[in-house]
Amino acid sequence: MQNMLNIVQVIVSIFLIIIILLQQKGSGLGSTFGGDGAVYRTKRGAEKTIFRFTIILSFIFLATALAGLFIN
Numbered sequence: 843m844q845n846m847l848n849i850v851q852v853i854v855s856i857f858l859i860i861i862i863l864l865q866q867k868g869s870g871l872g873s874t875f876g877g878d879g880a881v882y883r884t885k886r887g888a889e890k891t892i893f894r895f896t897i898i899l900s901f902i903f904l905a906t907a908l909a910g911l912f913i914n
Contacts, residue, residue: 844913851906858899864892 885893 844910847906847910847913851903851910854899854903854906858896858903861892861896861899865889865896
């Protein structure tokens with residue numbers, strides 16, 4: 843059971859890394875150096891889907907990590 847949980851956690855972490863890298867660039871530190879940080883935008887379409895999928899994957903990763911603690 844522990845091995846299967848470790849495999850699931852590795853797969854979820856790989857997908858989480860990929861989905862974070864797919865998110866739009868320039869919304870963080872770029873606004874400090876003259877980017878458009880003063881404009882309020884809403885997430886639409888694929889950007890919203892990727893954002894929600896990131897949240898779901900992070901909760902799955904957290905759940906597998908906590909399950910790994912309790913199974914051990």
